[in-house]
Structure formats: C-alpha cells, structure tokens
Amino acid sequence: MTTIAEYVDPFIHKVQAAGKQLEDFSNLVASREQDILRGVKRLTQALDKCVGIDASSEASPIKKLLQESLSHYRLILREWSTLIVERIEGKEFMNQFEKSIILAVFGSVNAGKSTLGNFIAGVPFRDGVDDREVPYSSEAPQFYVYDWSDGQRDRGERPLPANRFRENEVQETSTIQYFTLDNGLTWVDTPGIHSLDAEYEDLAKKYVNYADLILFVSSSSSPAKADEIAEMERLTQKEKQLLVAITKSDRTESDVVNGVEVKTRVPKSSFDRRQQEEYMDKLIHGRGIDRNLRDPRFVSLSSYLALEALRTNDVDKFEASGYPLLYEQLGGVLSKHAIELKTERPRLEMNTLIRELREGFVSKGTRVDGLVQMGEKFKSVQDELLRTGEQLRLLHTELFRELRMNIEARIESELTALSFRFDQGESITSHQINNLIEQHALRELNQLIARRVGDRLSDFQHKQIQSMPLQINAEFKGSYQEHEFTQYATKEVSRDPRGLVENLQSLFLDKKFTELRIDEKKEIRQVRVGNNSAQLLEQVLEQMEQQLAPHVQSVIHELADQYVAEQSSMLTQLQDAIESFEAELHTMRFQEEVPV
Incomplete structure (x- = not known):
C-alpha cells in the first residue's frame, strides 16, 4: 500500500x-x-359499505346471518388495527439495535477501548487535517452516552459534549457509550469488566443480544488476565462471533543523540507480539472460547503508533500499528450474510404478523379470526344465499304444477258456461277465452308465489304481477253429424190410353190421358249435435302449459335474482376485497431462510 487511505477505504465503503x-x-x-x-382500512371500508340489510326479527335467516357476520368482522378488523398499531408503535418491527451492524467492545478498564473507538470513528483523521488524503469523507458520527453516574436517572441517551469518547481517564462505573458510523456500524463502548452498574444490566444485555460481533480487547501490559478469560467465557455462551485484540502493543526505546536522551515509541518486537498472541490463543482454546472466533488471528494494536503514522503520514508505521489487520477483520463482518442475519428478526416479525392476519391470532385470551376464516365465513354465507336462490328458482316446476291443478277445474267450468252461450247462438271470440284464462292464472299465480316463497323467506314482500303474456288461440265450434234420407216428389205425366174406351176416346175425341208419378231421391244432411267444448279445454290447457311454464319460470327466477342480488353483490365485493388483501399480504412476505 502506498497510502494509509488504501487500508481504510475498503472498510469505510463496506460500512x-x-x-x-x-x-x-x-x-x-x-x-x-x-x-x-391501508389494507385493513380498505377492508373495513368494504364492510362499512354493506349497509341497509334488515336484521329484524322478521328478517330471513340468510339476512340475519349476513348482518351478524358483517357486525362480527367489523369488530375483528378493529382488533386487527389495534394489533398492527401496537406492533408498529410499541414493538417496532425494526428496533434501534437492528438498523446497523452492532459491534460491542469489552475489556478491562484502561485497556484502550475509547482510543480504539475514536480511531474507528475517524476522530484522529479529522483532527488537524492538512492537505493529505483523508479516507473518512463523510461527516463525523454523533457520539452518545448512557450515564447514570452522579445520581443521573434519565433513562434516555444524550450526546457526548466533545463528540468523542473520553480517553486516558478511568472510566465511570456506569457508562455505556456508542456512535453509529454511516448508518452501517454501531460501535458500543461498554464499561470495564465487573464495573457494570445494575441499572444498566438490561441495556447491556440488549446490546450483547443484538451484537453482530464482540470485540474483546486486552492490554499488552498484562494480556489474558483471569477475569478477562472468564468474561470471554460468559460472552461465548451467547454464541456471538468474537474478535480479540491486544492493545498498547508498543514499547519505548531510549537513545542518546548529541548527548541528549531521546525516547521513541516503537512497536513491540515480532517475537514479543507472537509470544503474547500464542499465550492468548492457548488460554482461549483451553476454555473452548475458540469455537466462536471469527478470525483465529489476534490483532496486536498500537493506537499510539497509528496516531503517529497519521501525523507523519508514515505508511510503514501505520502497518506496524496493527490497524490494517483490524480494519480487514471488521470489514469482514459487514458481509451480505451478516446483513441478512441482521434483518432476520424483522423479517420473521413481519411474516408472523402477515400469518396472524391470514390465519388468526389470540388477543387477551380470545381467538381472533384471520382473513382465511373471514373468507370462509363469507363464502359459507354466500353459498347459503346461492342455495336459497337456487331453491327459489326450482320452485317454478312445483308452482306451475299446482297452478294448473288449481285452475283447471275453474277454467273447465268457465268454458262450459261459454259453451252454453255459444249454443244459444252467441258469438264467443278467442280474445274472450284468452282474457278468461289470464284472469284466473294471474290471480292464482300471485297467491301461490306469496304463499310458497313466503314459506321460505319470512321477510319476502311480493309485488303483484299485473299482466301475463298469454296468446291462447282457441274458439268454439259446433259439432255436426251426417244423416242420409229419401226425398219423394210427385208430378203429372202423359200416358197412353188404356182399354177399349180410352182408346176410342183418344181416337175420336183426341182426349189426353195423364197419371201421377212419384220420384225418389237419396240425400245426406249435416245435423248439429253439440259443440267442441271438450276438445277446446284440452287445447286451451295445452297452450296454457306451453306459454305459462316459461313465464312462471321467468317470474320465479326474477324474484330469486332480485332477492339475492343485493346481498350477493355485497358478498362478492367482500370476497374480492379479502382475496385482494390476502394476495397483497402474500407479496409482502419475506423469504424466511437465510442463505449460508
């Protein structure tokens, strides 16, 4: 590397x-x-639009069922809204510990944690900056502190006045400090071992539980002390990834220059560093802590040398400080897999809410239906409504059979009366017959519909049918039989004289003689013997059946459609709203498996 920035930039870019x-x-x-x-609100609005349904004691069972279902699920949606608001405002799908990668730093008091944190935050890069390249191009992060010392009981957090960790001071016993770098890495500086105030126990546990990496620092002056190893064991039980750094890994060399003693800070020798790292490694492996080591390499750090390197822009000294390896190890935590693990709980929380909305949940000890149960309930109501409508439609066969049976005798009686009038010479038209049948059929059909449909629908209000499209083509005709008879006719015809006297008279007196002759003629005559009333009844009933059957079917189907149309439309809209919301929720689900 030719510049210090080349060591730092990859880390910053990953952050x-x-x-x-x-x-x-x-x-x-x-x-x-x-x-x-918004989806819950839309579904609530869809339910609220279902108004005007009669749920009185006189209402039909299907309307009562529909109204009860609507009222029930309006209450459920209110509980849904309450649940979601609680999840959003109270539980937080994504809390403050999940909005960045959290690195919690542990170690003994005065182990150099604060100096190390300031360095990672870029504080020394910004202090006394001249024209040299500075890798930390973004604004300085805000430093915060939870400090309950000196009687402080403000359970919130407050900014650190100097906007940096305090260095070279014995830390307060009850202080947790942190900063968040570029929204990607939150560095949490915890109190020294055994110095955590009981007031901070819950907060510290949260940071440890949500931590993506534990950085444990131990001073080179006395590395891997017993209490440090014990603390690492406790942290290992949390199954968190662990990095180990040995801080203050430098020494002072003295030399005489021009008769004056000059002291210089130099890194500890490679041999000394390796011995301390091997000693640390032996203890960690001996206690089983190594199973959670993210990187088996222990970093020997010298913040002093790193600061000197910055002041002098000395790349070799910066390499000797150990910080390049630390940047590399920290950058390794900021991986795609780590971010997926970081977002796992929020994803599962969101998926849990979606599953509860779909399948139901328990609220205050009571089971609350979800979209699935809601959809099934309204589908059952709609199925019942459709069954009722279908039963109404099937009434037409029964109604027509009863209609014909009830009016056939009356029509026969009326036609008999008309037949008598016809025999008396009165002209009876097809139009008269048609009106007669329509009058009887219309009155009987209205009565049958009111009775039969009313038996099934207690709240049925029948509007009287005013007309019927009948075109009966029938008329009375006389009945005749053929009779054969002989017709006799007499006339006077000339004849020849008979006997002597008549011959003499004819000869001498020119007398003419005549006689009567009877002529016989066979004739056939049609004689009226009655009328066609019997055949007319069958003809009328046949035409009535052909025309009335489809009309009765049409009337009943129209009544059924009118009855179920409004409720069916409401239920269809509700079903569409439920299915739409369910499909929308499905698209909101996160993939639950985190790739390895």
Whole structure:
C-alpha cells in the first residue's frame, strides 16, 4: 500500500454499503407496515359499505346471518388495527439495535477501548487535517452516552459534549457509550469488566443480544488476565462471533543523540507480539472460547503508533500499528450474510404478523379470526344465499304444477258456461277465452308465489304481477253429424190410353190421358249435435302449459335474482376485497431462510 487511505477505504465503503442496505430494508419494512394498515382500512371500508340489510326479527335467516357476520368482522378488523398499531408503535418491527451492524467492545478498564473507538470513528483523521488524503469523507458520527453516574436517572441517551469518547481517564462505573458510523456500524463502548452498574444490566444485555460481533480487547501490559478469560467465557455462551485484540502493543526505546536522551515509541518486537498472541490463543482454546472466533488471528494494536503514522503520514508505521489487520477483520463482518442475519428478526416479525392476519391470532385470551376464516365465513354465507336462490328458482316446476291443478277445474267450468252461450247462438271470440284464462292464472299465480316463497323467506314482500303474456288461440265450434234420407216428389205425366174406351176416346175425341208419378231421391244432411267444448279445454290447457311454464319460470327466477342480488353483490365485493388483501399480504412476505 502506498497510502494509509488504501487500508481504510475498503472498510469505510463496506460500512457505507451496509448502511445503505439496512436503511433500504428499514424503509421497506416501514412501507409494508403502512401498506398493511391501508389494507385493513380498505377492508373495513368494504364492510362499512354493506349497509341497509334488515336484521329484524322478521328478517330471513340468510339476512340475519349476513348482518351478524358483517357486525362480527367489523369488530375483528378493529382488533386487527389495534394489533398492527401496537406492533408498529410499541414493538417496532425494526428496533434501534437492528438498523446497523452492532459491534460491542469489552475489556478491562484502561485497556484502550475509547482510543480504539475514536480511531474507528475517524476522530484522529479529522483532527488537524492538512492537505493529505483523508479516507473518512463523510461527516463525523454523533457520539452518545448512557450515564447514570452522579445520581443521573434519565433513562434516555444524550450526546457526548466533545463528540468523542473520553480517553486516558478511568472510566465511570456506569457508562455505556456508542456512535453509529454511516448508518452501517454501531460501535458500543461498554464499561470495564465487573464495573457494570445494575441499572444498566438490561441495556447491556440488549446490546450483547443484538451484537453482530464482540470485540474483546486486552492490554499488552498484562494480556489474558483471569477475569478477562472468564468474561470471554460468559460472552461465548451467547454464541456471538468474537474478535480479540491486544492493545498498547508498543514499547519505548531510549537513545542518546548529541548527548541528549531521546525516547521513541516503537512497536513491540515480532517475537514479543507472537509470544503474547500464542499465550492468548492457548488460554482461549483451553476454555473452548475458540469455537466462536471469527478470525483465529489476534490483532496486536498500537493506537499510539497509528496516531503517529497519521501525523507523519508514515505508511510503514501505520502497518506496524496493527490497524490494517483490524480494519480487514471488521470489514469482514459487514458481509451480505451478516446483513441478512441482521434483518432476520424483522423479517420473521413481519411474516408472523402477515400469518396472524391470514390465519388468526389470540388477543387477551380470545381467538381472533384471520382473513382465511373471514373468507370462509363469507363464502359459507354466500353459498347459503346461492342455495336459497337456487331453491327459489326450482320452485317454478312445483308452482306451475299446482297452478294448473288449481285452475283447471275453474277454467273447465268457465268454458262450459261459454259453451252454453255459444249454443244459444252467441258469438264467443278467442280474445274472450284468452282474457278468461289470464284472469284466473294471474290471480292464482300471485297467491301461490306469496304463499310458497313466503314459506321460505319470512321477510319476502311480493309485488303483484299485473299482466301475463298469454296468446291462447282457441274458439268454439259446433259439432255436426251426417244423416242420409229419401226425398219423394210427385208430378203429372202423359200416358197412353188404356182399354177399349180410352182408346176410342183418344181416337175420336183426341182426349189426353195423364197419371201421377212419384220420384225418389237419396240425400245426406249435416245435423248439429253439440259443440267442441271438450276438445277446446284440452287445447286451451295445452297452450296454457306451453306459454305459462316459461313465464312462471321467468317470474320465479326474477324474484330469486332480485332477492339475492343485493346481498350477493355485497358478498362478492367482500370476497374480492379479502382475496385482494390476502394476495397483497402474500407479496409482502419475506423469504424466511437465510442463505449460508
């Protein structure tokens, strides 16, 4: 490397990339939270539109069932809204510990944790900057402290006045400090071992539980002390990834220059560093702590040399400080897999909410239905409504059969009366017959519909049918039989004289003689013997059946459609709203498996 920035830049870029990914994920979660709330609101509005349904004691069972279902699920949606608001405002899908990669630093008092944190935050890079290249191009992060010393009981956090960790001081016994670098890495500086105030126990546990990496620092002056190893064992039980750094890994050399003693800070020798690292490694492996080591290499650090390297722009000295290896190890934590692990709980939390909305949940000891149960309930109501409508439609066969049976005798009686009038010479038209049948059929059909449909629908209100499209083509005709008879006719005809006297008279007196002759003629005559009333009845009933059957079917189907149309439309809209919301929720689910 030719510049210090070349060691630092890759780390900064990874921090910034992680920050961008986590910020994008946080915005995505927030957007989905709001989308779910809007979806619940839309579904509530769909339910609220289902108004005007009669649920009185006189209402039909299907209307009562529909109204009860609507009222029930309006209450459920209110519970849904409450649940979601609680999740968003109270539980937080993505809390403050999940919006960045968290690195928790542990170690003994005065082990150099604060100096190390300031260096990672870029404080020395910004102090006394001249024209040399500075890798930390973004603004300095804000430093915060939880400090309950001196009677402080403010459970919040407050900015550190100098916007940096205090160095070279014995730390307060109850102080947790942190900064977040470029929204990607939160560096948490904890109190020294055994110095954690009981007031901070819950907060410290949260940071440890959410930590993506534990950095344990031990001073080179006395590395791997018994209490440090014991603390590392306790942290190992949390199954967190662990890095180990040996700080203050430098020494002072004295030399005489021009008769004056000159002291110079130099890194500890490679031999000394290797011995301390091997000693640390032996103890860690002996206690089983090594199973959680992210990197088996222990970093020997000298913050003093690193600061000197910055002041003098000495790349070799910066390499000797050990910070290049630390930057490399820290950058390794900021991987895609780490970010996926970081977002695992929020993703599972969001998926849990979506599953509860779909399948139901328990609230205050009571089971609350989800979209699936809601959809099934309204589908069952709609199925029942459709069955009722279908039963109404099937009534037409029964109604027509009963209609014909009830009016056939009456029509026969009426036609008999008309037949008598016809026999008396009165002209009876087809139009009269048509009106007669329509009158009887219309009155009987209205009565049958009111009775039969009313038996099934207690709230049925029948509007009287005013007309019927009948075109009966029938008329009375006389009945005749043929009779054969003989017709006789007499006339006077000339004849020849008979006997002597008549011959003499004819000869001498020119007398003419005549006689009567009877002529016989066979004739056939049609004689009226009655009328066609019997055949007319069959003809009328046949035409009535052909025309009335489809009309009765049409009337009943129209009544059924009118009855179920409004409720069916409401239920269809509700089903569409439920299915739409369910499909929308499905697209909001996160993939639960985290790739390895």
